[in-house]
Amino acid sequence: MSFAPDVTEILARARADLRMGVPVVLSGPQNGALVMAAETLEPQRLADLRALGGEPVLAITARRAETLKARAYDGDVARVILPPDVALGWIMGVADPADDLMKPMKGPLNSQRDGGADLHRLAINLAKSAHLLPAAVLLALPDPAGFAVENALTLVNAALAAPLLAASPIPHPVVSARLPVEAHEKGRLHIFRPEDGGEEHYAFEIGSPPRDKPVLARLHSACFTGDVMGSLKCDCGPQLRGALAQMGEEGAGVLLYLNQEGRGIGLANKMRAYSLQDQGFDTVEANHRLGFEDDERDFKLGAQILKSMGFKSVRLLTNNPRKIAMMEKNGVTVTERVPLKVGETHHNRGYLATKAKKSGHLL
Ligand SMILES: Nc1nc2c(ncn2[C@@H]2O[C@H](COP(=O)(O)OP(=O)(O)OP(=O)(O)O)[C@@H](O)[C@H]2O)c(=O)[nH]1
Numbered sequence: 219m220s221f222a223p224d225v226t227e228i229l230a231r232a233r234a235d236l237r238m239g240v241p242v243v244l245s246g247p248q249n250g251a252l253v254m255a256a257e258t259l260e261p262q263r264l265a266d267l268r269a270l271g272g273e274p275v276l277a278i279t280a281r282r283a284e285t286l287k288a289r290a291y292d293g294d295v296a297r298v299i300l301p302p303d304v305a306l307g308w309i310m311g312v313a314d315p316a317d318d319l320m321k322p323m324k325g326p327l328n329s330q331r332d333g334g335a336d337l338h339r340l341a342i343n344l345a346k347s348a349h350l351l352p353a354a355v356l357l358a359l360p361d362p363a364g365f366a367v368e369n370a371l372t373l374v375n376a377a378l379a380a381p382l383l384a385a386s387p388i389p390h391p392v393v394s395a396r397l398p399v400e401a402h403e404k405g406r407l408h409i410f411r412p413e414d415g416g417e418e419h420y421a422f423e424i425g426s427p428p429r430d431k432p433v434l435a436r437l438h439s440a441c442f443t444g445d446v447m448g449s450l451k452c453d454c455g456p457q458l459r460g461a462l463a464q465m466g467e468e469g470a471g472v473l474l475y476l477n478q479e480g481r482g483i484g485l486a487n488k489m490r491a492y493s494l495q496d497q498g499f500d501t502v503e504a505n506h507r508l509g510f511e512d513d514e515r516d517f518k519l520g521a522q523i524l525k526s527m528g529f530k531s532v533r534l535l536t537n538n539p540r541k542i543a544m545m546e547k548n549g550v551t552v553t554e555r556v557p558l559k560v561g562e563t564h565h566n567r568g569y570l571a572t573k574a575k576k577s578g579h580l581l
């Protein structure tokens with residue numbers, strides 16, 4: 219018997235630490251590093267890091283590096299060397315594109331070439347999973363375990379953590395209860411909790427759809443601005459209500475409400491993307507400038523939830539071919555795509571056109 223946390227639990231701690239601005243220690247097979255998320259870095263912690271000596275680097279994604287004209291020698295990651303005299307503002311200028319247009323000259327940025335980038339990639343993925351900007355300061359440590367114990371920091375075994383962070387956490391059913399809604403009186407809300415301590419997801423079931431027939435289903439990604447505030451910048455609110463209304467009319471359906479705000483980058487980063495959109499970038503360009511891919515969502519999750527509810531096939535309400543492909547890949551047959559064309563406004567026309575042109579959405 220052991221009370222010690224396993225790697226999944228340690229990763230959940232590491233995410234919380236980074237969000238709070240607390241450093242974490244990564245330990246690889248031959249190397250180790252002290253890691254701080256750029257977004258939550260404090261001046262004192264940066265000064266403490268400098269006092270340790272060595273050559274700290276700022277790890278950013280190749281997407282962000284492209285905008286900054288920094289060399290990414292490690293494929294998807296660039297290790298930008300921190301010049302000795304720079305302050306926190308410089309780090310934020312590299313990590314956050316908010317002022318790119320006002321202060322375009324950040325470089326020249328020199329990237330590290332020697333050594334591997336495994337720990338840097340893991341640090342970026344940890345920052346992403348904490349819904350922070352995808353950028354982290356790393357300093358190589360000769361004795362990571364000793365340093366972590368001495369400073370009471372969370373120690374992450376990189377070899378075990380990296381594949382776990384890339385895998386989809388399995389969502390477990392927690393509870394369900396009756397919930398009559400406007401669309402239909404016979405509704406039931408099911409709560410699912412992923413085993414990695416991340417966001418919970420919901421399944422809203424209308425009527426009593428038979429498990430052995432294709433169910434009318436919708437994978438809806440959370441959009442606080444559209445679903446709750448009635449934003450005109452996207453079509454999420456009308457799509458949510460349209461899907462529920464159709465399920466209500468048919469008397470059966472399942473709407474998955476997946477807490478993957480902002481196509482998986484979190485609401486704070488989505489608002490950063492909106493600020494960039496106000497500067498003239500489209501929805502895809504804004505994600506890239508921030509250092510994210512166009513879409514960071516994990517659609518496997520939806521298939522896992524549907525299967526755990528006993529469904530094997532769906533009539534999927536969507537215009538997104540990736541959702542259909544991921545369902546099929548993960549063992550849920552899509553017998554029909556049901557288009558969901560609602561909520562076009564003059565504010566979101568450009569956004570919808572970009573999704574059709576760049577993200578392959580069906581018109
Ligand atoms: N990063 C980012 N996310 C956005 C933006 N506008 C909307 N979103 C998010 O995009 C997601 C939209 O989700 P969905 O409507 O389920 O997905 P979809 O890919 O449009 O596919 P279908 O609606 O099924 O055709 C939500 O998570 C929103 O929060 C944006 O400009 N930037």
Ligand SMILES: [Zn+2]
Nearest residue numbers: 441444452454
């Ligand atoms: Zn939206």
